[in-house]
Amino acid sequence: MSTQQPAYTVLARRYRPQSFGDVVGQQHVAQALKNAILADRVAHAYLFTGARGVGKTSMARILAKALNCPNAEKGEPCNQCEMCHAIATGGDVDVMEIDGASNRGIDDIRALRANVGIRSMRTRIKMYIIDEVHMLTKEAFNALLKTLEEPPPNVKFVFCTTEPQKVPDTILSRCQRFDFSSIETHAIAQRLAEIADREGVSVTAEAIDLVARRAGGSMRDSQSLFDQLLAFGGVEISAADVNQLLGTAGDERLLSIIDAIRRGDRAAILGEVDDAIHAGVQLGNLLDQLVNVYRDLMIVKCGAESVELLGVGPSQKPRLLEVAESLGLQTITTAMQILSETKSRLSRVPHVRALLDLALVRLSMLEDVESLSQLVTELRSRPAGTVLNVGAARPAAADPPQKKNPEVSPPADSYGAPPVIEVGDEPSVADEPAPVAQSEAEQITFTEANRERIWRELLSRVDPTVANFMRQATRTAVVSSTILEVVFAPRGQFARDMAQKPDQMRKLETCLQQITGDAIHVRLVIDESLAGPSTSREKPGAAAAIVKHEFVKQAETIFNATVGHTDRIRKS
Structure with missing residues (x-):
């Protein structure tokens, strides 16, 4: 006669907590429940909330045992009597565990209400444990309200959920709520x-x-992974076995990729990624690990000594400190943003490998973001009218040879002298062109004779956007020794308005001061006499009537515009 081998029990069930002291990381909940039992102040309904696998259902079972165990001491069950064994295995008829996901309808709750009033058969306290209670329908919650508020004295409810925000307020207000925290990595280990x-x-x-780090704060997840690892690795298990099983990269490989990114060695970066893929590392896992490593770099850079590392082990902390000091906090956070955006796009594209390679190469091309941030801060802190010399970082170059034509000025981006930035009320690093210092011998006297030459020089130096607007002018004139008048035809109204914005005018006058050496003001005007003949076949006075129409005036007010000309729309 053959004997049947007993079924294997997974680690998560075999090592399930059996007393309040066994629940790892939830001492605050365990202590509160024990005190309530000892003081005979146990509520009629509890709500246990928290992430998956942190001990919510196990705590509910322990509470049921502590309330019904005949040999309980100091609020702890004995775990030796028949009552404790029946509750622990889920075989007791008076402690009912209900899956809220599959018993979520109003008929299920009506059956529960019908059985609540039936006296318990064996235990002193009858208990209903509803897991994933947020899955109940709105009608089921409403049917439960009255019973939950005024249950029989020997009935207790425990609701477990990972999404408490989905539980109606009417249910929440009738329960004592306990929030289960994620379990720390060292406690799981x-x-x-x-x-x-x-x-x-x-x-x-x-x-x-x-x-432990892979479990993400869930004890059940860690035990499931560990169970799989014990079956995979045999009697001796190393970190390489874990990485091979989970499809993750080792700490040394991760830090080698980070170091290659820091050096800007793009060939080494792509080579490390290729080696990782051939070693069985999943690209999604690799990206998650890199995000966590940059998070660890941010933690050590901020000096948060008590915060646990997620990307690499504690033994790698000195190396992280070295990398963090060389990168700077701004660069680290920028890299985290790039990797996070890449991770969010992985599920939507088929070319995952190319997307990851692109993200890592972009990281290697990051300039010193820390220095740029300091420069912007210094620009904003300086008072208006001061100058900031930023040419120290530019490579020195020999003075350009003298041009044969003295009327042609040197190019705007010549390296003959370091550029300066004039700091105004609202400095802009990207949009404001760097003024070029100009000697007195190269400056052009502001006279009518030099007007055309000054105008050409101005268009060549000013921002291209402003220059495009200014080229639509019909003529220029030197009105006085300090005013340059630029005349537009009525059809150039838009170009005149755009060029007349304060920031654009400041650019024009700054360039004029560099060219002439004097403070010259620019005046932009519209010459109505330059309006061309009307091409419409309207009767005399029709255009004037249109301009004075109420709707046209409202449009002018809304858009801050004026009517340039009118045309009759002809039917085809």
């Missing part, structure tokens, strides 16, 4: 080490730390 000892398996500390 300690528990996994205990399980490894009980299982008689040799697991390195680095491997346990990798599994």
